Amino acid sequence: MGYTHYWMQHGDIDQELVWPTICQDVRKILLVSPVPLAKTLNANSLPLIDDNEIVFNGKSDKEGAEDFVFQRTPKINFTFCKTMYQPYDPVVCAVLSVIVFHAPLTVAVQSDGTAEAWQPVIEWASEVLGVAIRNPMLTPGAIPP
DSSP: OOOEEEEEEOSOOOTTTHHHHHHHHHHHHHHTOSSOEESSTTOSSOOEEOSSEEEEEESSTTTOOSOEEEESSOSSSEEEEEOTTOTTHHHHHHHHHHHHHHOTTTEEEEESSOHHHHHHHHHHHHHHHTSOOOOGGGSTTOOOO
């Protein structure tokens, strides 16, 4: 099956207030990524952050697996990203943490990893953003395992 992160989205994320803040914080995270990122695996393109979605992956097979795709207005309310614990995995976890931090009533996360395994990523994201990000695996409303 592979190491995977799952999220449920209960509606659209507010385009005026919440989405711009999420995008701003995600840009900061991606800018300091410890691994090279691209829009899609084996592509020579930059990650995509626009008015409706965030899309990225590791730049090569050694750094990524499935594309991370998060949509502001989802077509389906349950999605996942199989990272296979590749080097871009902490970036995926950090981005999901930022999204849940800003939209806790809209997005819930579950993972094949434990809350404890996410903690170093949470600390890294908090340091990058200068704000204490909560661990989404411990956030009320998280998808039950």
